[in-house]
Amino acid sequence: MELCGGVWMMRVVVLGEFRADRLVPLFEQRGADVAVLAFVGLEAFLGPGVECGMLPTELSECALLRLLDAYGADVAVPNLGCPGQEQFLPVYARAAPRVRAAGRRMPVHSEGFATLASDKVVLHRVAQERGWPVPRGVVCVTAREVREAGRGLGLPVLVKEARSEFHAGRHYVRDGDHLGRVSGEVTCPVLVQQAVEGDEYAIEFLSGSPHTVAWPVASLGRLDSACAPGTRVRVAPAALPTRAQAELTATVADMVKTFRPWGPWQMDFAVTDDGRLQLIEVNGRLGGVSNMSWASTGLDPHAAHAEAAFGRRPPSPQAGRVALELPVRNDMVLPPAPSGTELMCFPGNPANRGPCIGGFQRAVLGVPTDRAGVVREWLPTLPPGVLLNSPDEAAAQLSRGVLALRQGTPLVGW
Secondary structure (H helix, E strand, O other): OEEEOOEEEOEEEEEOOOOHHHHHHHHHHOOOEEEEEEOOOOHHHHOOOOEEEEOOOOOOHHHHHHHHHHOOOOEEEEOOOOOOOHHHHHHHHHHHHHHHHOOOEOOOOOHHHHHHHHOHHHHHHHHHHHOOOOOOEEEEOOHHHHHHHHHHHOOOEEEEEOOOOOOOOEEEEOOHHHHHHHHHHOOOOEEEEEOOOEEEEEEEEEEOOOOEEEOOOEEEEEOOOOOOHHHOOEEEOOOOOHHHHHHHHHHHHHHHHHHOOOEEEEEEEEEEOOOOEEEEEEEOOOOOOHHHHHHHHOOOHHHHHHHHHOOOOOOOOOOOOEEEEEEEEOOOOOOOOOOOOEEEEOOOEOOEOHHHOOOEEEEEEEEOHHHHHHHHHHHHHOOOOOEOOOHHHHHHHHHHHHHHHHHOOOOOEO
16 A cells, blocks of 8 residues: 555556456545556556556466566456456466465455366366256367267257357357367367257356355347357346256355355356256356346446455345347447436447447346336337347347346345
């Protein structure tokens, strides 16, 4: 800490560029002096009041400790989400005890959870050992094993590299020829997994000591061969079948108790057409549904993350309205939203280009239940070509969100 104008100022060092434009003001509002270390230069984007530095493409425990010393960190906040940073989780976990022994705060996941969240093979093996529901799968260490596993499970299958980054290293394999090509391209070990049919969901958490809170479950739409939920109309909250709800609650409870996450994390899962839960992925960070989590509950997960970095326990988020996420083509602008609703736009920026990759960006419409009818009438009036998807798909997801809000969202905390 530094003495500034007679007041002790805390030095917060943010490790990673993911939505730094959202995190930095939250820390500054709390009187912190902020530095951001990232893979890209952020000086022009974040303004002259924020010190910016570069993260190395490969990070060791010793290199991390030297960086924190050089930037005078009182609090170190891992801010994962950009390519290359996912695999830093175990490094942060191993370095954290030495950081804390030096009197600094560093809210990071335990090494066990960090490994679970950064290695798809480890997650699959642990899930089998602990009885978490996952699709049938085979761990492979050679191209030949990949081909044999794909034929044995029955095509189509998903082939996932163990330590790949998000949006990479995952292949939906349709036929034998495709299986042969993929088996020669992937980096082993890989997980060959049954391609599940059903609906895809996501949920975000923030864990501390000893409490974990959950934002409402978000529906990502129907699973497809593109493995691209960000291109679909998505909604929060979303209700689950009774059996899947019970399986989710039990799985999260066991994961929290056994592996002690500490910080933000996310789970992607599917619900099959017969109502069964299938765990797809665990990520040790906030992700693509944070905007819906914020719009639905009024509690921004990034703001809760910032509070937790100072040791403050966040409240349990409760859904108060439907958050409908609409993929909008980049060269289009949505007309004004109906009165009584709130349109939240999240354009891409130099540090977080995700919303504008693929020719579209995602806008979130906050809809109170008593305005759902007006929004259903508004959707078909949008000019052709504005939405990436159809107004009918958006209306169906809106109805799903309204139903969930009226039923209540049972996940609160552990």
